[in-house]
Amino acid sequence: MPQLRLGSIAPDFEADTTEGPIKFHEWAGNSWVMLFSHPGDFTPVCTTELADISQRLPDFVKRDVKVIGISADSLQTHFEWIEDIIEIASKTAPTCVEYPIIADTERKVSLLYDMLDHQDMTNVDEEGLPYTIRTIFLIDPNKVIRSLLQYPASVGRDFDEVIRLIDAIQVADKHKVMTPVCWKPGDDVIIPPGTPDEEAKKQFPEHTTCPKLAYMRTAPMKDLEH
The missing domain is CATH 3.30.1020.10 (Antioxidant, Horf6; Chain A, domain2)
Structure with a gap:
């Protein structure tokens, strides 16, 4: 499978999400997309991240960016995890999780986007399958990958920087x-x-x-x- 790089077309896929089944390119439409992955549900660093994104969602909507998460767990655990995300986010302000989270128990999307950890042998599930690396893909309306960021499992992401990056790319494109x-x-x-x-x-x-x-x-x- 060819390695995804900046300028690659983001692969299309079908998946079940917390907001129903989707065909990725069809769901993205003519919008920008931030696809971001997590090792697994009920992980403390990721819970803080999804809570933060839930509160920032208007900032992404303002920039015509659709947000979609992915975790290597089932829809059932996703829905249970959302309760925890809301609990953490609500410590700051009333919050809902108003974006889809992909269920990827078989790692089909994770493999397609090369988001699996092949180095850290502790970053695996009970069956020994690797969890997803914490990755962010910024994808433009033409389905072109414009940025690819990866973080280790121990370090939380800075979404101020992600929004700044979106602003910079959009200004550079437009002008x-x-x-x-x-x-x-x-x-x-x-x-x-x-x-x-x-x-x-x-x-x-x-x-x-x-x-x-x-x-x-x-x-x-x-x-x-x-």
Whole structure:
């Protein structure tokens, strides 16, 4: 099976989820998608993550991103786990889990997306089957994988960074620009090196060029709105 990379088409699949059976590409439609995996239900780190995403869901909806989780457990345990997720999230604010979680007991989707841990022999179930690595796929409306992040089982993810990454990719796509280190909405953007000077002047009238680095041209966000 070919390795999935940035630019690969996200494989289609059919699966049972907590919101009913889906065909992935059909479910995704013309939206962006964040597909994120977890080793198993009732794991403390993952419980905090799903609780956090439940509270952040409006931030993803605002960016036209559909959220879908996957865990190598059954629908029955998913529904039981959701009660725990709501319990943890509700310590901060009333919360519901309003996104689907895929049941992947046979690891079919996990294998398709190469999300199985082949190194950590402690990260297995009672039958010795490997659990899924904690992975995030950001997939655009054309079903192209735009980002792939993987975390060890012991470390919780930072969804502030995931949202920042979504913002940066969407701005870069829409305006044909690049973003510098630690970029956030409102910060200056970078004009791609291949952009001719005359075109840069037309598209980014208030851009500046570093005197000693001709390739370093930046533009304020307001240039993108004219």
